[in-house]
Amino acid sequence: MSTVSSIFSSVGEIDNTTxxxxxxxxxxxxxxxxxxxxNSVSAIAERPTTLGWKIAFMFSLSLLGMxxxxxxxxxxxxxxxxxxxxxxxxGFPIVNFVFWVGIGHAGTLISAILFLFRQNWRTGINRFAxxxxxxxxxxxxxxxxxxxxxxxxxxxxxxxPNQMTMWPQFRSPLLWDVFAVGTYATVSTLFWYVGMIPDxxxxxxxxxxxxxxxxxxxxxxGWNGSCRHWHRFERMYLLxxxxxxxxxxxxxxxxxxxxxxxxxxxxxxxxxxxxxVAGAVYGGFAxxxxxxxxxxxxxxxxxxxxxxxxxxxCKVMLATGMIVAYAYTLExxxxxFGGNHFERFAFMNRAFGPYAWSFWVMVFCNVVAPxxxxxxxxxxxxxxxxxxxxxxxxxxxxxxxxxxxTSLTRDFLPSSWYPFKPTPIDLMMxxxxxxxxxxxxxxxxxxxxxVAMAEVKSVMPQAHAHGNGEHGDHHKSxxxxxxxxxPGPGVEPSLTPA
Amino acid sequence: MTRQGTHGHDxxxxxxxxxEIRDAERIALLIxxxxxAVCIIIWILGSAVRSWAPMADAFYRAWLFAWLxxxxxxxxxxxxxxxxxxxxxxxxxxxxxFGESAAMVLPLLFILSIPVLVGMRHLYPWARxxxxxxxxxxxxxxxxxxxFLIRVLLYFAxxxxxxxxxxxxxxxxxxxxxxxxxxxxxxxxAPGLVIYFITMSFASVDWIMSMEPRWYSTVFGFVVTMxxxxxxxxxxxxxxxxxxxxPPFNSVLRRNHLNDLGNLLFTCVILWxxxxxxxxxxxxxxxxxxxxxxxxxxxxxxWRVLAALLIFLxxxxxxxxxxxxxxxxxAELMLWLCASLLIMRAIDLFWMVAPAGxxxxxxFRWGALLIGxxxxxxxxxxxxxxxxxxxxxxxxxxLGDRVPVVIEPSDELSPEHTVTPHDAEIGKSSTALA
Numbered sequence: 001m002s003t004v005s006s007i008f009s010s011v012g013e014i015d016n017t018t019x020x021x022x023x024x025x026x027x028x029x030x031x032x033x034x035x036x037x038x039n040s041v042s043a044i045a046e047r048p049t050t051l052g053w054k055i056a057f058m059f060s061l062s063l064l065g066m067x068x069x070x071x072x073x074x075x076x077x078x079x080x081x082x083x084x085x086x087x088x089x090x091g092f093p094i095v096n097f098v099f100w101v102g103i104g105h106a107g108t109l110i111s112a113i114l115f116l117f118r119q120n121w122r123t124g125i126n127r128f129a130x131x132x133x134x135x136x137x138x139x140x141x142x143x144x145x146x147x148x149x150x151x152x153x154x155x156x157x158x159x160x161p162n163q164m165t166m167w168p169q170f171r172s173p174l175l176w177d178v179f180a181v182g183t184y185a186t187v188s189t190l191f192w193y194v195g196m197i198p199d200x201x202x203x204x205x206x207x208x209x210x211x212x213x214x215x216x217x218x219x220x221x222g223w224n225g226s227c228r229h230w231h232r233f234e235r236m237y238l239l240x241x242x243x244x245x246x247x248x249x250x251x252x253x254x255x256x257x258x259x260x261x262x263x264x265x266x267x268x269x270x271x272x273x274x275x276x277v278a279g280a281v282y283g284g285f286a287x288x289x290x291x292x293x294x295x296x297x298x299x300x301x302x303x304x305x306x307x308x309x310x311x312x313x314c315k316v317m318l319a320t321g322m323i324v325a326y327a328y329t330l331e332x333x334x335x336x337f338g339g340n341h342f343e344r345f346a347f348m349n350r351a352f353g354p355y356a357w358s359f360w361v362m363v364f365c366n367v368v369a370p371x372x373x374x375x376x377x378x379x380x381x382x383x384x385x386x387x388x389x390x391x392x393x394x395x396x397x398x399x400x401x402x403x404x405x406t407s408l409t410r411d412f413l414p415s416s417w418y419p420f421k422p423t424p425i426d427l428m429m430x431x432x433x434x435x436x437x438x439x440x441x442x443x444x445x446x447x448x449x450x451v452a453m454a455e456v457k458s459v460m461p462q463a464h465a466h467g468n469g470e471h472g473d474h475h476k477s478x479x480x481x482x483x484x485x486x487p488g489p490g491v492e493p494s495l496t497p498a
Numbered sequence: 499m500t501r502q503g504t505h506g507h508d509x510x511x512x513x514x515x516x517x518e519i520r521d522a523e524r525i526a527l528l529i530x531x532x533x534x535a536v537c538i539i540i541w542i543l544g545s546a547v548r549s550w551a552p553m554a555d556a557f558y559r560a561w562l563f564a565w566l567x568x569x570x571x572x573x574x575x576x577x578x579x580x581x582x583x584x585x586x587x588x589x590x591x592x593x594x595x596f597g598e599s600a601a602m603v604l605p606l607l608f609i610l611s612i613p614v615l616v617g618m619r620h621l622y623p624w625a626r627x628x629x630x631x632x633x634x635x636x637x638x639x640x641x642x643x644x645x646f647l648i649r650v651l652l653y654f655a656x657x658x659x660x661x662x663x664x665x666x667x668x669x670x671x672x673x674x675x676x677x678x679x680x681x682x683x684x685x686x687x688a689p690g691l692v693i694y695f696i697t698m699s700f701a702s703v704d705w706i707m708s709m710e711p712r713w714y715s716t717v718f719g720f721v722v723t724m725x726x727x728x729x730x731x732x733x734x735x736x737x738x739x740x741x742x743x744x745p746p747f748n749s750v751l752r753r754n755h756l757n758d759l760g761n762l763l764f765t766c767v768i769l770w771x772x773x774x775x776x777x778x779x780x781x782x783x784x785x786x787x788x789x790x791x792x793x794x795x796x797x798x799x800x801w802r803v804l805a806a807l808l809i810f811l812x813x814x815x816x817x818x819x820x821x822x823x824x825x826x827x828x829a830e831l832m833l834w835l836c837a838s839l840l841i842m843r844a845i846d847l848f849w850m851v852a853p854a855g856x857x858x859x860x861x862f863r864w865g866a867l868l869i870g871x872x873x874x875x876x877x878x879x880x881x882x883x884x885x886x887x888x889x890x891x892x893x894x895x896x897l898g899d900r901v902p903v904v905i906e907p908s909d910e911l912s913p914e915h916t917v918t919p920h921d922a923e924i925g926k927s928s929t930a931l932a
Contacts, residue, residue, distance in 0.1 A: 116761070249772060260776075261783035268784045271716035273776035322692055330699065330716050337640060337703070338714040339633040340788060374688070 007297045008383035016308045017380055027121055027459055029303040034457050037304065041199075041451045042206055044299050049446065052298065057442045063435020070429050071146060079149050083422040088408040092426040093147040096433055098400040100140035101181065101255055103393075104188070105248060105277070106284025107133025109316075111191055112244035115237075120459040121312050124305045127199075127452040128295070128444070129288050130192040135440040136287075137185045139433045144177070173257035180254040184247050191240045197223050198233065199449040252280040259403065265346035266407035269334070275327035279396060282320035282366070285313050286392035293386045295445070304451055307380050314379040317392065321370035324399075328367065342412055350406045354419060358402045365395025516744060523886040530879020536872040537561065541613075556866040557873075558617030563851040564873035565614065566705065567729065567844050568881040569607050570722075574730025576601035576661050577694050577723070578762075580687035583664075589758040592751060593734040594896055598668055599888035600733055601661035606884050608654040610877055614705070615650065618643060623711040623856065634711045641708050649704060653697050660690045672897040698723050709854035713792045717777050724770035729843045731763050732836035737889075739833035746895055753827040760826025763836070767820070771813040795853045800862030804849045812842040844874060 016025045028037065074081050084091035107130040114122040145154045157178050159168050168175045201223035204216035223229060256276035259267040289310065296305040335347040350359045369391040372378045379385065410417045444450070457463055537557060544554030575597035582590030582597075618625040624634050624641040634641075663686050671679040699719025707718055715721075738759070741747050781789040797805050819825050819835055826832065848870060853860040 249768075253772075253776065257779065257783075260780045263784050263786055268780065268786065269716045270718070270777040270780045271720070272780065274717060274720055274773060326692075326695060326699075327716070330719065334714055334716045337637060338788065339636040339712075 007294050008386065010380075010382065013302065013307055013382075015380065016306050017311045017376070025308055026461070027124060027306065027308065028456060029306055032303050032460075034460070034462065037451075037453055037456055038202060040300060041304070041449055041453050042203055044445065044450055045203060045447055046206065053442065053446060057439070057446075060435050060438035060442055063432050064439045065435075066428055067432025067435055070425055070432055071151075073425065074146060075151050079147075081423060081425045083420055083426050085418055085420065087411065087416055087418055088405065088420040090147075090404050090408060091420060092422055092430065093143040095397070095400045095404050096430055097140050097143035097147075098255055098404075099283075099397045100136045100143070100433065100437075101251060102276075102280035102283045102396060102400075103287045104133040104136040104140065104184070104284060105252060105280035106288045107131075107136075108184070108188060108191075108244050108248045109281055109284070110288075111188075111195070112241045113248055115241045116245060119312075121309050123452055123455040123459050124309045125288060125292060125313070126455070127192075127195070128291065128441075128450050129284075130188060130195070131444045131448075131450075132287060132291060132441065133188050133284075134185070134192060135437050135444075136284075137181065137188065138440065139437050141181060141185065142433070142436070173254055173261055176254045177258060180247075180251045184251045187240070187244050187247055191237075191244055193219075194233075194236055194240060195452060195455070196449065197221055198225070198454040199452060201225065202453060203449060248281075249277055252276045264407050264411055265340075265342040266350065266403065269331060271327050271330060275324065278320045278323035278327070279366075279399060282317055282324055282370075283392060283396035285317045285320070286389040286396070289313050289317070289385055289389035290393060291441070293382050293389075295450070299445070299450065301451060304456060310382070310385055311376070311379045314373045314385055314388075317389070318370055318373040321366060321373075321392070325367040325370075328363070346407060346410075349410050350402060353406060353410065355402060355406050355409070358398045358405070362395050362398040362402055365391040366399060369395070519886055519890070523883050526879045526882035526886065528879070529875050530877070530881075530883055533872050533874070533876025533879055535876075537869070537876050540869055540872070553865075553869070554617075555620050556863070556869045558613060558620040559852055559854075560866065560870040560873040561613045561617070561877070562621060562705065563844075563847045563870055564877040565607065565610055566847050566851070567874070568603075568877050570726035570729040570843065570847075571733045571881070572600050572603050572607060572661075572730070573657065573694065573698060574723075574726035574728065575733060576604075576657070576664065576730070577691060577727060578730050578734070579664055580660075580691045580694070583683045583687040584691070587758065589755055589762065591895060592747070592755055593738055593759070594668065595889065595892065595894050596734045596737045597730065598661075598665045599885055600730065601657075602665055602888045603881055603884045604654065604658045604661050606880060608658070610880070611650060611654075615647060618646065622708055624708060631711055637708075637711075641704075646704060649700065653701050656693060656697055660686070660694070664690075668896055669892060672893060675897070695719070695723060698726070706850055706854075709851065710792060711856070712788050714788070715777050715781065715792075717773050720773040721770065721777060724766060724773055725843060725846060727766045728763070728770055728839060731759070731766055732839045732843070733885075735759055735763065735832055735836045736840070739829040739836070741894070742829050746893075750895065751829075756829060756832060757823065757826050760820055760832060763839075764817070764820040767813065767816050767839070771817075774808075791858065795858065795860060796849060798859050801849065801853055801860075804845055808842065808846055808849065811838060812846060 014029045016027075016029060018025055032040075082091055082093065084093075107126075110122045110126045110129045114126075144157070145151060148154050148157070157168065157175075159170070159175070168178075197220055200216050201220040204213060204220045207213045207216055253273040253276065256272035260269060260272035262268055292305055292313075293310065296302050332347050332351075335343045338344075350356070369388050372384060372388055378388075405420050409420050537560070540553055541557045544550050544552070544557055579590075579594055579597035579601065582594055614621065622641070623629070623631075624637060625643055625646075629635055629638070664683065667679050667683045667686065670676070671683070699722075702719050702722035706722065707714065738747065738751070742751055778793065781793060784790075795801065816835060816839060819831075825835075848867075852866055852870070853862075
């Protein structure tokens with residue numbers, strides 16, 4: 001228990017969340033220098049496997065094994081093992097698909113949009129947020145693949161030329177989804193990998209084992225840190241960021257079109273694209289917080305992933321959570337205002353029908369819980385942030401459940417209504433998808449640099465020692481770009497441990 | 499807490515507005531008065547002469563559309579000022595005073611909303627007597643004259659209060675540089691933005707959506723607010739580009755600032771296009787009877803030309819141009835782009851407002867367009883005069899936030915002003931803090 005409570009304790013936390021216009025708050029604390037960053041981040045991948053990691057990994061791996069067994073059972077038996085029925089032909093697999101795609105949004109937002117807008121705090125969390133994105137997309141991509149029923153024909157999702165000239169329906173958002181998610185997975189992986197190259201080279205150079213030297217060396221692509229390498233690297237990173245930016249909007253918009261372009265009451269509504277994107281960013285940042293808060297303590301990264309990072313993530317969650325709340329409100333209001341009988345019924349059914357509990361869980365988690373984040377005291381309290389983020393993750397899953405299940409179980413004709421009930425396989429697959437996610441994430445934490453070392457260094461004051469040289473600012477050259485520098489009094493004069 | 503002392507010529511000194519601007523204010527006032535006079539004549543003729551009654555209809559529509567355009571300029575600017583208080587960034591220091599001045603035109607816009615209230619029966623089907631449509635009857639609980647009036651009062655009370663709080667706080671920050679004032683401005687801005695989105699969403703239902711008795715769209719509030727953000731930002735950039743050779747901007751404005759403003763404009767244009775496209779795609783693919791009529795009207799006959807113009811000049815052309823770094827960094831080019839975007843905002847609102855009504859295929863009437871131009875001149879002239887008046891009398895850039903302006907030596911707009919006393923001061927103040 002003591003380890004659990006230490007994760008959320010504020011002892012030793014430095015409060016760098018102040019907003020003083022005259023001075024930028026430091027993003028790396030305790031006067032850490034460049035090599036100190038390198039040492040503490042590389043150590044995570046270099047030190048012997050810890051017991052805590054082993055236990056977590058075994059647990060995740062068991063869940064993953066369960067997922068594998070479920071998929072085997074599904075493929076050999078048929079989709080009847082799920083609770084899916086007519087009219088609820090989408091059921092849990094698509095709920096999970098939308099949930100996991102949504103989780104992935106924070107990564108692209110942090111890596112691309114915050115990069116283009118020069119939000120320096122992103123550097124502390126972008127690496128593992130990007131990793132999280134990719135693993136979430138892996139989990140998401142799995143579900144449509146097995147949902148098609150004959151999983152061995154899943155490649156028919158792609159428009160492959162064939163002698164029967166059979167093509168998928170190009171006017172269907174379901175096909176656009178294949179492209180959108182595929183592009184997203186490709187670009188996110190590229191972005192993550194390209195950004196990691198300098199750090200992989202660091203690990204290669206530090207590695208003492210032959211296997212490490214070979215493996216890191218292979219993926220570091222011969223990086224030697226020359227000016228020319230850095231120049232090409234920065235160029236490519238900027239271009240990839242620009243390419244990835246539209247994906248933040250496009251992926252979940254296309255997912256929302258799966259619903260909105262239909263005529264089903266509760267689905268056919270024009271606010272779905274922006275509302276889905278906002279919800280995805282909200283859920284994605286919640287997952288970032290749920291992972292970052294324990295990880296920073298466990299790996300000793302409190303000086304790199306600081307309270308300011310946590311607070312900024314909370315602000316993004318609050319803003320996107322408010323958009324989600326706005327969308328819920330407007331949907332209900334328009335259902336009344338529009339005067340469409342079926343639309344009005346669909347929303348009354350959501351709030352007071354057989355699945356009303358899921359609706360109220362969603363409202364509590366996504367509308368009530370994030371309101372705590374208006375208060376700075378709560379935004380900097382790790383336990384409260386963790387709980388609110390956990391609620392947001394639960395709420396976002398129930399949002400998708402509620403959208404899919406309530407509208408499909410009761411559409412136009414009461415004679416074609418039918419209730420939905422998940423089977424144990426449904427629940428085991430949902431849990432198993434978390435196993436897949438955490439297995440990949442733990443492997444990432446064990447073997448790869450979890451913080452973008454090179455990028456964090458670029459936003460430290462030491463990196464700009466001579467930047468303003470023209471303005472007679474010679475005092476800053478006191479900073480030496482190594483860890484032995486005297487922590488200048490300007491680094492944290494007003495900062496006191498909270 | 500005192501500000502750093504000033505050294506000789508201070509680029510932020512409150513300079514009385516140059517003569518050109520005061521002349522411009524007078525000309526704007528004249529144009530405005532002429533436009534309003536023409537509008538009044540049209541209104542009198544339309545109301546008095548029975549056979550010219552359609553002219554009264556056209557007048558109200560023209561007035562509504564022009565009024566909405568400048569309402570968007572004020573509200574969009576106000577929203578961007580709040581965004582800047584929350585996010586910071588140097589771009590905002592350059593244009594914040596413009597935004598505050600534009601937002602302070604809201605009281606005038608409230609007075610100019612009177613014709614919309616008077617002409618309710620001409621504009622809105624739900625305000626007419628003898629309604630038979632059950633859907634419209636159902637909506638009467640919300641859409642009725644009394645409640646409509648209450649809402650207009652409520653919206654303007656909220657907006658004017660917000661604008662005043664932002665303006666007052668910013669000027670107070672100028673005077674005493676108190677950090678608490680800056681904090682209070684953030685505290686106003688966060689809920690202020692939320693409230694702006696909610697009120698403007700309902701306002702867009704009241705003023706635009708309800709012109710069509712049956713149509714509804716949940717994303718419409720976003721479409722309108724994003725259009726307003728583009729309008730507000732264009733007003734800011736146009737003002738900045740026109741004033742770029744005058745102090746304090748001639749020594750402060752860098753190409754990087756224009757780049758940031760260009761990126762922000764890019765974002766706003768994309769968000770507007772994205773929400774508009776979402777609405778179009780969902781309603782077009784759904785092809786349901788309550789939705790599709792709105793687009794059928796607006797893509798028939800001449801309206802189709804306007805729709806095409808919107809796609810090209812309100813999205814594709816600015817999208818391509820704003821991708822180019824060299825374009826964004828040139829004030830004179832940004833000036834032209836923003837001017838054309840402002841015209842496109844007008845066309846967008848005209849496209850939404852003018853064809854509304856019961857006719858399934860309304861004709862494009864050139865007369866209505868001419869009356870629209872008169873209303874545009876009238877409201878636009880008065881708005882511009884009030885805006886320029888608000889700009890005068892106070893420093894053109896906020897003084898309280900001066901320090902974080904970081905000078906980037908490699909990137910001057912006007913090299914002859916490389917080092918001002920202010921620059922030296924920044925160097926000193928940051929080392930003093932270090």
